Amino acid sequence: MAVSSTLAFSDSIIQGRQFCENLRLGSYGLSSSNNLKLKGREPRWNFCSMNSELMLARLRFGTESSRKFPILSSLTPNITGEVASPLEQRVYDVVLKRANLVKEHQKSDGLEMKLDIVLPGTQQMLNEAYNRCGEVCAEYAKTFYLGTKLMTPERRKAIWAIYVWCRRTDELVDGHNASHITSTALDKWESRLEDIFSNRSYDMLDAALSDTVLKFHVDIQPFKDMIEGMRMDLVKSRYKNFDELYLYCYYVAGTVGLMSVPVMGIAPNSHATTESVYGASLALGIANQLTNILRDVGEDARRGRIYLPQDELAQAGLSDEDVFEGRVTDRWRNFMKNQIERARKYFEDAEKGVTELNQASRWPVWASLVLYRQILDEIEANDYNNFTKRAYVPKCKKLIALPVAYTRALIR
Numbered sequence: 125m126a127v128s129s130t131l132a133f134s135d136s137i138i139q140g141r142q143f144c145e146n147l148r149l150g151s152y153g154l155s156s157s158n159n160l161k162l163k164g165r166e167p168r169w170n171f172c173s174m175n176s177e178l179m180l181a182r183l184r185f186g187t188e189s190s191r192k193f194p195i196l197s198s199l200t201p202n203i204t205g206e207v208a209s210p211l212e213q214r215v216y217d218v219v220l221k222r223a224n225l226v227k228e229h230q231k232s233d234g235l236e237m238k239l240d241i242v243l244p245g246t247q248q249m250l251n252e253a254y255n256r257c258g259e260v261c262a263e264y265a266k267t268f269y270l271g272t273k274l275m276t277p278e279r280r281k282a283i284w285a286i287y288v289w290c291r292r293t294d295e296l297v298d299g300h301n302a303s304h305i306t307s308t309a310l311d312k313w314e315s316r317l318e319d320i321f322s323n324r325s326y327d328m329l330d331a332a333l334s335d336t337v338l339k340f341h342v343d344i345q346p347f348k349d350m351i352e353g354m355r356m357d358l359v360k361s362r363y364k365n366f367d368e369l370y371l372y373c374y375y376v377a378g379t380v381g382l383m384s385v386p387v388m389g390i391a392p393n394s395h396a397t398t399e400s401v402y403g404a405s406l407a408l409g410i411a412n413q414l415t416n417i418l419r420d421v422g423e424d425a426r427r428g429r430i431y432l433p434q435d436e437l438a439q440a441g442l443s444d445e446d447v448f449e450g451r452v453t454d455r456w457r458n459f460m461k462n463q464i465e466r467a468r469k470y471f472e473d474a475e476k477g478v479t480e481l482n483q484a485s486r487w488p489v490w491a492s493l494v495l496y497r498q499i500l501d502e503i504e505a506n507d508y509n510n511f512t513k514r515a516y517v518p519k520c521k522k523l524i525a526l527p528v529a530y531t532r533a534l535i536r
């Protein structure tokens with residue numbers, strides 16, 4: 125099983141690699157220019173920093189998500205006149221749009237899922253494609269895969285297809301061929317994505333995603349935004365403040381939450397607003413990514429990257445050199461405590477949304493939430509040495525977490 129799924133995924137990576145290679149060589153009719161300036165890109169880089177009081181408040185309370193976005197329910201200025209920063213506002217606009225789209229579709233067809241008439245033969249090919257997506261998911265995200273087994277077959281297959289696309293996208297910048305990847309390659313990946321959404325596929329894994337996005341009315345924007353995150357990763361190795369980091373986390377992980385909600389489905393008896401459920405899914409993506417960043421500080425530093433807010437490092441009396449040297453000092457411990465607190469707040473925001481999902485979708489989400497959050501406990505247990513020690517959740521703790529997650533999934 126492991127071998128065949130590795131092979132299955134290797135195939136897809138090889139196809140992806142071939143695709144990258146073709147892009148590099150310009151054989152898709154594009155020049156292989158390395159020019160990183162992208163059409164329409166500039167406005168995205170117009171990062172606005174927060175005012176210093178707001179930043180201090182953030183540091184004191186750990187996170188702004190619950191304070192400024194009480195599950196993102198309102199963006200009106202609060203009594204002190206604070207509003208979300210333009211970056212967060214922009215991310216939230218995406219959340220609102222996604223939620224409205226879902227509402228419109230629910231009104232128009234009364235179903236979350238569109239049922240299509242499929243030509244004979246196509247269904248068999250699609251089943252094979254979905255099975256391959258399942259194999260990839262089983263190989264690379266074992267626990268999550270296990271959880272998806274509890275979902276309805278249609279939803280489970282759709283989640284696999286989305287997972288595989290995200291994995292392939294990530295492989296472009298993180299995989300073996302990463303050093304060859306240019307923004308032009310990402311432009312081509314994006315136009316391939318547009319083809320997928322217009323029901324034109326390059327390979328069977330694309331075909332599975334095409335089928336999924338049509339059936340579940342999944343919108344293209346979060347997928348495009350994820351590619352934007354990869355573009356960001358190509359050119360950026362420092363983040364001035366949490367605002368910048370937040371946008372990066374949205375691009376590479378918050379988007380996964382937004383892609384998944386239409387498939388996971390909101391419980392029919394839920395009284396929560398669609399926006400709040402999307403907000404929670406975004407929060408889970410952000411929480412996961414922040415945790416991932418905190419776990420991988422040492423590994424990233426060895427690649428010359430620091431995914432930590434530079435201004436907060438400076439306020440803690442730390443510099444890039446401290447991170448590169450990897451000394452665990454009291455300053456570092458204090459800095460880490462604040463970062464962990466912030467990540468936990470995002471997990472808390474996410475929790476409120478999990479209970480609103482369809483019953484069968486809750487377990488995998490709870491399981492991944494509980495397990496990923498435990499990485500933060502392990503960083504603490506390692507006395508904040510995330511330079512040379514990798515925080516991981518031991519198997520026994522994972523095994524305990526699964527029934528806990530299952531029980532939580534039963535409760536509304």
Ligand SMILES: CC(C)=CCC/C(C)=C/CC/C(C)=C/CC/C(C)=C/COP(=O)(O)OP(=O)(O)O
Nearest residue numbers: 377380381384404405408409412413416477478
């Ligand atoms: C909460 C609600 C309402 C819905 C849930 C919506 C979902 C599924 C959100 C999850 C988003 C998610 C899984 C984001 C990816 C985050 C992340 C950091 C993934 C890390 O992936 P790998 O790099 O493979 O991880 P490891 O390095 O730990 O193996």
